Amino acid sequence: MKKYQHYINGKWVDSAVKGENIVVNDPATEEAIGEISCAVKDDVDLAVEAAKKSYESKVLVDMPPMERASLMRKIAIELRNASKEGGKILCSENGKLLPAAEFEFIDAANYFDYYSGLTDKIEGRTIPVNSNVMDYTIYEPFGVSAHIVPWNYPISMLARSLSCSFAAGNSTVVKTAELTPLATASIFAKAIDNAGVPPGLINIICGYGNGAGNDLTSHKDVSQIAFTGSVKTGKVILHAAAERAIPAVVELGGKSAAVVMPDADLDKVVNSAKGAIFGQAGQICSAMSRVIAHKSVKNQLVDKLSNLANSLKVGHGSEDGTDLTPVISEEQLQKIENYSRSGQQAGANAVAGGKRVDRKGYFFEATVFDNVQPEMTIAQEEIFGPVLSVLEYSDEEEAVSIANNTEFGLAAGVFTNDVNKATSMASQLNGGQVYVNSWFTGSVATPFGGYKQSGYSREKGQEAIKSYLQLKNIGIQL
Ligand code: NAI
Numbered sequence: 001m002k003k004y005q006h007y008i009n010g011k012w013v014d015s016a017v018k019g020e021n022i023v024v025n026d027p028a029t030e031e032a033i034g035e036i037s038c039a040v041k042d043d044v045d046l047a048v049e050a051a052k053k054s055y056e057s058k059v060l061v062d063m064p065p066m067e068r069a070s071l072m073r074k075i076a077i078e079l080r081n082a083s084k085e086g087g088k089i090l091c092s093e094n095g096k097l098l099p100a101a102e103f104e105f106i107d108a109a110n111y112f113d114y115y116s117g118l119t120d121k122i123e124g125r126t127i128p129v130n131s132n133v134m135d136y137t138i139y140e141p142f143g144v145s146a147h148i149v150p151w152n153y154p155i156s157m158l159a160r161s162l163s164c165s166f167a168a169g170n171s172t173v174v175k176t177a178e179l180t181p182l183a184t185a186s187i188f189a190k191a192i193d194n195a196g197v198p199p200g201l202i203n204i205i206c207g208y209g210n211g212a213g214n215d216l217t218s219h220k221d222v223s224q225i226a227f228t229g230s231v232k233t234g235k236v237i238l239h240a241a242a243e244r245a246i247p248a249v250v251e252l253g254g255k256s257a258a259v260v261m262p263d264a265d266l267d268k269v270v271n272s273a274k275g276a277i278f279g280q281a282g283q284i285c286s287a288m289s290r291v292i293a294h295k296s297v298k299n300q301l302v303d304k305l306s307n308l309a310n311s312l313k314v315g316h317g318s319e320d321g322t323d324l325t326p327v328i329s330e331e332q333l334q335k336i337e338n339y340s341r342s343g344q345q346a347g348a349n350a351v352a353g354g355k356r357v358d359r360k361g362y363f364f365e366a367t368v369f370d371n372v373q374p375e376m377t378i379a380q381e382e383i384f385g386p387v388l389s390v391l392e393y394s395d396e397e398e399a400v401s402i403a404n405n406t407e408f409g410l411a412a413g414v415f416t417n418d419v420n421k422a423t424s425m426a427s428q429l430n431g432g433q434v435y436v437n438s439w440f441t442g443s444v445a446t447p448f449g450g451y452k453q454s455g456y457s458r459e460k461g462q463e464a465i466k467s468y469l470q471l472k473n474i475g476i477q478l
């Protein structure tokens with residue numbers, strides 16, 4: 001079995017303390033595919049120390065913006081070149097489709113390219129105070145930035161926060177998710193290294209959340225945190241940040257709803273569902289996990305959605321023709337089974353799927369629940385699996401009320417051909433992003449984040465860079 005290592009201070013190393021190894025499984029085969037020694041506090045200390053030293057050396061801060069940009073574009077080129085090799089590892093550790101795994105490296109490259117363009121646009125302003133005072137603002141990095149990454153998009157989510165933090169001039173310690181460390185520790189780290197990033201600026205370790213993760217977010221030399229993951233862990237991270245009064249970017253989960261109006265093109269809803277709830281086995285923070293359909297079209301839509309669910313081919317992510325890939329772990333599979341059981345017990349009707357697939361691997365059937373009521377657990381909680389809940393409404397007010405009636409507010413959608421109705425809905429739905437007649441219309445350039453419990457930060461786009469910078473006001477008595 002292949003051994004993987006942490007990337008600290010420009011070198012690949014085992015944990016400083018001989019101890020537990022984290023063994024990574026292919027969720028489609030349940031076979032072990034690699035192992036990495038588990039990072040503990042000593043490793044966190046080494047990685048933070050390397051990051052702190054490189055920050056204090058000013059190697060990045062003093063690098064002219066154009067040079068920083070060119071270094072970032074080199075990283076992008078390396079990531080693009082590594083997409084085949086990296087995609088293979090990512091496909092087998094995460095379970096996702098091979099093209100989707102390869103695309104994560106392309107997406108990561110896009111982030112580095114995008115934020116390379118902002119390195120020379122971090123501008124302050126001058127403020128009139130008095131004729132004998134010159135007052136101006138500048139933006140400065142925080143220092144050591146800690147990035148805690150989830151397992152659903154290990155490369156993409158990492159690049160999203162890291163590229164922005166790097167463009168802003170921070171040094172970084174990344175903790176990968178314990179379920180998916182391999183492609184990051186090997187191929188992603190190699191891209192950083194090949195591009196010529198000075199040692200210590202970016203460090204990558206793998207350990208458990210309540211071990212190395214906790215040691216990292218509570219480390220005295222960490223000055224800012226970026227977290228993507230569950231609401232529950234997000235709150236733990238925010239507590240750790242509050243304890244030391246440092247800022248944290250939190251991008252959390254969702255229970256996002258698509259409102260389907262009477263005039264909607266139902267095939268557009270079905271096409272969106274294919275990627276947005278059954279793609280990636282539904283393990284997407286902004287998954288379209290609820291459909292709220294007008295009573296005049298609900299039955300017809302349920303038929304179409306259940307036909308879609310039944311047509312999906314289950315398989316390994318690397319097999320041609322696979323539509324439905326496994327979920328990440330046995331634990332996650334059991335969680336989804338429990339949700340499915342609770343839906344059926346509460347009176348919802350599984351018109352497609354509803355149980356685990358009878359084969360090796362952590363597969364759950366593409367599931368469509370009809371007759372879901374707004375208060376049911378399956379309409380309220382994030383399932384993080386290929387399970388779609390369909391609810392019915394009679395008038396627009398009711399649609400908005402059902403859509404907004406969860407603790408989340410990540411994404412929302414509306415399907416209608418009436419532009420007035422679309423814009424009215426878009427303004428009433430709680431969500432950091434609203435999609436019309438589609439799902440996932442954004443790019444690296446569009447700000448992304450949550451309302452309510454889904455978090456309050458924004459990643460992506462020009463807005464995100466301010467999360468990685470602090471503002472200084474300077475006044476000069478002339
Ligand atoms: P999680 O939120 O616990 O894990 C995400 C990351 O946080 C991992 O790297 C983990 O090691 C780290 N972490 C966990 N506890 C930590 C702590 N105390 N201090 C620092 N870091 C810590 O997600 P988990 O448990 O793997 O999955 C559970 C649920 O989270 C899923 O069912 C899903 O609902 C949600 N989730 C949402 C994601 C999103 O993109 N919004 C991504 C991953 C999970």
Ligand code: MG
Binds near residue numbers: 209233
């Ligand atoms: Mg957890």
